[in-house]
Amino acid sequence: MTATKVNGMTLSEQSVLGAHAPRTQRTGHSLPFNDELHLEAHRWLVDEAYLLDAQDYDEWLARIADDVHYLMPVRVTTALGAGYSTSPGMAHLDENKYSLSRRVARFATEHAWTEDPPSRLRHYVTNVRTFRTDKADEIVAESAVLLFRSRGDVGEAATVSAGREDLLRRTGTGWELARRTIMLDESVIRMQNLAIFL
Amino acid sequence: MTDQSVVLQDVRQGMIPAHIYNDKEIFDLEKERLFSRSWLFVAHESEVPETGDYVVRRVLEDSFIISRDEMGEIRALFNMCLHRGMQVCRAEMGNASHFRCPYHGWSYRNDGRIVGLPFHQEAFGGEEGFRKKGQTLLPAPSLGIYNGLIFISMDPDAQPLEDFLGDFKFYLDYYTKQSTDGIELRGPQRWRIKANWKIGAENFAGDMYHTPQTHTSVVEIGLFREPKAEKRKDGTTYWAGNGGGTTYKLPEGSLEDRLRYVGYPDDMIERMKEQWSQQQLDVIGKDGFMISAASLFPNMSFVHNWPRVEEDSDEVLPFISIRQWQPISENETEVLSWFAVDKNASEEYKALSYKAYLMCFGSGGMFEQDDVENWVSLTNTAAGSMARRLLLNGRMGLLENGGNVVEPLTPEQYSGPGSTRVGYSEYNQRELLLRWADHLERPARAAAQLHVGVDPVSAAPAACATETAPHTAAAVPAMMSQEA
Numbered sequence: 001m002t003a004t005k006v007n008g009m010t011l012s013e014q015s016v017l018g019a020h021a022p023r024t025q026r027t028g029h030s031l032p033f034n035d036e037l038h039l040e041a042h043r044w045l046v047d048e049a050y051l052l053d054a055q056d057y058d059e060w061l062a063r064i065a066d067d068v069h070y071l072m073p074v075r076v077t078t079a080l081g082a083g084y085s086t087s088p089g090m091a092h093l094d095e096n097k098y099s100l101s102r103r104v105a106r107f108a109t110e111h112a113w114t115e116d117p118p119s120r121l122r123h124y125v126t127n128v129r130t131f132r133t134d135k136a137d138e139i140v141a142e143s144a145v146l147l148f149r150s151r152g153d154v155g156e157a158a159t160v161s162a163g164r165e166d167l168l169r170r171t172g173t174g175w176e177l178a179r180r181t182i183m184l185d186e187s188v189i190r191m192q193n194l195a196i197f198l
Numbered sequence: 199m200t201d202q203s204v205v206l207q208d209v210r211q212g213m214i215p216a217h218i219y220n221d222k223e224i225f226d227l228e229k230e231r232l233f234s235r236s237w238l239f240v241a242h243e244s245e246v247p248e249t250g251d252y253v254v255r256r257v258l259e260d261s262f263i264i265s266r267d268e269m270g271e272i273r274a275l276f277n278m279c280l281h282r283g284m285q286v287c288r289a290e291m292g293n294a295s296h297f298r299c300p301y302h303g304w305s306y307r308n309d310g311r312i313v314g315l316p317f318h319q320e321a322f323g324g325e326e327g328f329r330k331k332g333q334t335l336l337p338a339p340s341l342g343i344y345n346g347l348i349f350i351s352m353d354p355d356a357q358p359l360e361d362f363l364g365d366f367k368f369y370l371d372y373y374t375k376q377s378t379d380g381i382e383l384r385g386p387q388r389w390r391i392k393a394n395w396k397i398g399a400e401n402f403a404g405d406m407y408h409t410p411q412t413h414t415s416v417v418e419i420g421l422f423r424e425p426k427a428e429k430r431k432d433g434t435t436y437w438a439g440n441g442g443g444t445t446y447k448l449p450e451g452s453l454e455d456r457l458r459y460v461g462y463p464d465d466m467i468e469r470m471k472e473q474w475s476q477q478q479l480d481v482i483g484k485d486g487f488m489i490s491a492a493s494l495f496p497n498m499s500f501v502h503n504w505p506r507v508e509e510d511s512d513e514v515l516p517f518i519s520i521r522q523w524q525p526i527s528e529n530e531t532e533v534l535s536w537f538a539v540d541k542n543a544s545e546e547y548k549a550l551s552y553k554a555y556l557m558c559f560g561s562g563g564m565f566e567q568d569d570v571e572n573w574v575s576l577t578n579t580a581a582g583s584m585a586r587r588l589l590l591n592g593r594m595g596l597l598e599n600g601g602n603v604v605e606p607l608t609p610e611q612y613s614g615p616g617s618t619r620v621g622y623s624e625y626n627q628r629e630l631l632l633r634w635a636d637h638l639e640r641p642a643r644a645a646a647q648l649h650v651g652v653d654p655v656s657a658a659p660a661a662c663a664t665e666t667a668p669h670t671a672a673a674v675p676a677m678m679s680q681e682a
Binding site for chain 1: 288289290291292294384385386387388389390391392393412414415416418419420421507508509532537548549552553556557560561562564566567568570571572574578
């Protein structure tokens, strides 16, 4: 679903705040699982999952490109054939590097109550596949992610299931996330807030 | 059912038995006596701009299709097939001329009128067995619209919406009528929180006191320009009609200076000057107050704030959000949070205002994240036996002898309607809970039942007209004759 286009446009292109986003798209079939590029993308995603589980957000932000577009549309239930399944003009998150940096900075204050005590987080990342693009240093990686979030002692844990399409870019120091579109699998989120990253 | 009169008596004194925030019996009473008759927000006209557009919204367990019919009229239709009760619309938004029940194929126009009834003659014996003419999906018992905000009530005898809103309309206009064309709504974001619905409504109505503590972090990261969040205590709380809210004190300056201070561009200011009454302009230009959060009884809230959203810039940008605290149970609420913006604002303004909204409020908003953490915790703690012993002190602003800590502003000091005070207090939370207590005390009347298509009980088949509630008839006026 993450590759879904509406009226020939990607969700990043349609989003309200994505004008700055890189527009590189996948080409061809998914890469073999022993392809060096696939292995690097997979490793990057797993490393990222561990950073997010540990809430090591400074380190995470260092792996985010300056021109990033980080988009989580609002999913809506529409009739088969309606041609869209996201809320027009509305997202849960429609972020650039600056707004992501504010979110990270907030967690670093001593007053971000929603994460004090911190949640116990586990990002399960699976179904990874990778595509070349027409740029040698950029690849598209798709993955499924399931987040388990537990707060407090006996309160019910929350889970979020989503598919992601990422644009990863090779730099002198490694790969960076340049674009991420997160397709939640629920229209009503069963989690008290999005004080997490997917 | 337990007699709740002592609880209501305590609430009226501003002493809140903590268990009302997590008590199944109280919630059952709210369903029976409050949500069964109060006006409730369901959608805005801008969500269904074109003929055939619809959204599906709930009032408790009842699903309603809010549609714009072929004549351009707004309808609120109970989403249940007249035959076997299947939902006729299972999407949450879209555009349709008809809704067809997937079970047996009955179909309805987007104004609710039945048009297709397979094998009407063979199965029902035609009109003699099921009077199809004039049948519609059940309309909401009452429907009212103000500034494009669509409200329904489950009470067919609800007071007119505008009477219910009363002087709160004065304040609603700041959020929803900044120019002649009003707002457009986007969203909603929807998410469920394990918190009682009343807590959010009370918080938005008047809780300026929580800002310096709960929201310290957003000031620290530079999202909020005001150097210290304590600035809130210079603002006011007001209560008018069936709603109330909070304001911030603005720095000295003209009306234009003050609107610019919160980030409005000159073209929007010009339209506000044309749109708003002198009194509405005076609250800002003369008295120096700018509306912020507010709640309309029972479960609709508003936010207006002006954060700093761009790097290396001191500019602030205002945003407006509208929300509904949809009750799921005594300890769970579905939040529906919309972004609202003046239709005539520039596209650039709309985009930045949307960014301000996303950063501050809604499912990912940085203000909101810490609010919900508190409300979930409060709801959890309210479930136990100790919470039944504790009367929370909700009397802020009142002395023990009933005197006021701060007197209301006089008409010379303040141009708006209602009762307005500077500083921290819980008058507005008490106003909400007083109305809540009034509803919970008053028994509900049994709703009339509708016999659809035939009434074998009370009338001879050949003679009876199909029983139709007055509002059903009123809801399908013009086109009935065409169908006949």
